[in-house]
Amino acid sequence: MTTCTGTCVDVQGGKEETNDEEPSTSVTKNLKEAVKRKYDEDYIKHGFSWCGDETAPRPQCIICGDQLSNESMVPSKLKRYLYSSHPSCANKDKQYFKSA
Numbered sequence: 590m591t592t593c594t595g596t597c598v599d600v601q602g603g604k605e606e607t608n609d610e611e612p613s614t615s616v617t618k619n620l621k622e623a624v625k626r627k628y629d630e631d632y633i634k635h636g637f638s639w640c641g642d643e644t645a646p647r648p649q650c651i652i653c654g655d656q657l658s659n660e661s662m663v664p665s666k667l668k669r670y671l672y673s674s675h676p677s678c679a680n681k682d683k684q685y686f687k688s689a
């Protein structure tokens with residue numbers, strides 16, 4: 590039928606540059622928007638409640654009412670705050686803070 594009688598295999602020879610998967614550089618970089626951190630009930634044990642916007646809550650110190658930024662909504666930072674600002678409360682458990 591056609592001219593493909595065995596020689597057509599040669600066509601594959603020179604064209605191997607079909608590997609254009611999209612270079613995912615610019616796309617992924619733009620995704621680095623600030624992530625909003627959510628309050629976790631567990632943070633109460635670090636002496637923190639929250640206030641402000643539910644989509645970007647801000648940790649609020651139960652002891653003195655201080656408000657931290659949403660970026661500080663991580664256990665390590667809450668803990669550090671508690672230890673440095675209220676060392677006397679650092680060893681209290683969550684029951685203490687819940688009733689505070």
Ligand SMILES: [Zn+2]
Nearest residue numbers: 650652653655
């Ligand atoms: Zn405080």
